[in-house]
Amino acid sequence: MTYEALFESICRKKSYLCVGLDTDIRKIPAHLLKEKDPVFEFNRQIIDATADFCVSYKPNTAFYEALGPKGWESLQKTVEYIPKTHFTIADAKRGDIGNTSGLYARTFFDPASSGMDFDAVTVAPYMGSDSVKPFLEFENKWVILLALTSNSGSNDFQRLDSEGASLYEHVLRTSQTWAGPDRMMYVLGATQASEFQKIRTVIPEHFMLVPGVGAQGGSLEEVSKYGMNAHCGLLVNASRSIIYAGNDKDFALKAKEEASGMQQEMEIYLDRYCK
Numbered sequence: 477m478t479y480e481a482l483f484e485s486i487c488r489k490k491s492y493l494c495v496g497l498d499t500d501i502r503k504i505p506a507h508l509l510k511e512k513d514p515v516f517e518f519n520r521q522i523i524d525a526t527a528d529f530c531v532s533y534k535p536n537t538a539f540y541e542a543l544g545p546k547g548w549e550s551l552q553k554t555v556e557y558i559p560k561t562h563f564t565i566a567d568a569k570r571g572d573i574g575n576t577s578g579l580y581a582r583t584f585f586d587p588a589s590s591g592m593d594f595d596a597v598t599v600a601p602y603m604g605s606d607s608v609k610p611f612l613e614f615e616n617k618w619v620i621l622l623a624l625t626s627n628s629g630s631n632d633f634q635r636l637d638s639e640g641a642s643l644y645e646h647v648l649r650t651s652q653t654w655a656g657p658d659r660m661m662y663v664l665g666a667t668q669a670s671e672f673q674k675i676r677t678v679i680p681e682h683f684m685l686v687p688g689v690g691a692q693g694g695s696l697e698e699v700s701k702y703g704m705n706a707h708c709g710l711l712v713n714a715s716r717s718i719i720y721a722g723n724d725k726d727f728a729l730k731a732k733e734e735a736s737g738m739q740q741e742m743e744i745y746l747d748r749y750c751k
């Protein structure tokens with residue numbers, strides 16, 4: 477999906493919501509466990525219930541990898557099921573020496589190889605340019621680089637000062653020489669929204685993938701106020717607060733209500749801050 481198509485989808489749906497498919501087999505409603513593939517069945521119902529209110533889905537691969545081959549199969553079926561109108565993100569946080577990164581890229585971007593055709597993958601920047609560039613060799617695919625994450629451990633390295641700027645700021649500046657805003661996004665945690673105004677001076681055009689609202693307590697209003705640009709420039713992720721809004725037979729309805737509530741709030745912020 478292109479930058480323009482993503483923005484068009486945001487305008488049409490009046491939403492910049494990314495639903496996180498962090499499907500934990502231990503947390504899904506009991507009645508689904510009798511299904512052949514309970515994880516996929518849960519995702520299918522969540523996708524059907526929320527697709528009108530979001531523009532993106534982000535399965536975190538850990539939840540699938542933990543189940544072995546069955547988990548990979550559920551992930552493949554899930555990506556294939558997501559409507560093509562939605563931007564798909566493999567939250568895998570990969571990155572290694574070049575030839576290994578190339579295989580990670582094939583895993584998520586080459587359906588002939590792995591059966592999966594995501595739009596984007598999250599990548600850790602720590603190993604530098606040659607670990608990131610193999611992902612950019614796939615046409616029309618995106619890299620979402622970890623910059624300032626939502627967890628408290630982000631203070632350990634990401635904020636360390638080096639030559640007058642924090643490490644995460646170096647990530648934002650240097651990586652812009654690898655690809656433009658049409659192929660690169662950044663993970664910036666909702667819990668760090670007080671820094672977004674400053675961050676926008678470094679990356680005025682890029683999309684930010686923002687996890688950390690909902691269960692982690694980040695504020696959607698603050699994220700929108702300080703992070704939005706003239707092309708919205710935000711994909712705000714919520715996982716647990718949506719997919720586990722209910723845990724009984726009505727779980728999909730509860731997820732729908734939660735996603736719809738977030739979309740309604742986003743509509744207000746798009747009117748107010750998308751300038």
Ligand SMILES: O=c1ccn([C@@H]2O[C@H](COP(=O)(O)O)[C@@H](O)[C@H]2O)c(=O)[nH]1
Nearest residue numbers: 536625626665687690691692714715716
């Ligand atoms: O800085 C980061 C980077 C990634 N994540 C991931 O996003 C979701 C958040 O889930 P919630 O249930 O909405 O808290 C999850 O997959 C994380 O691994 C993040 O939270 N922060």
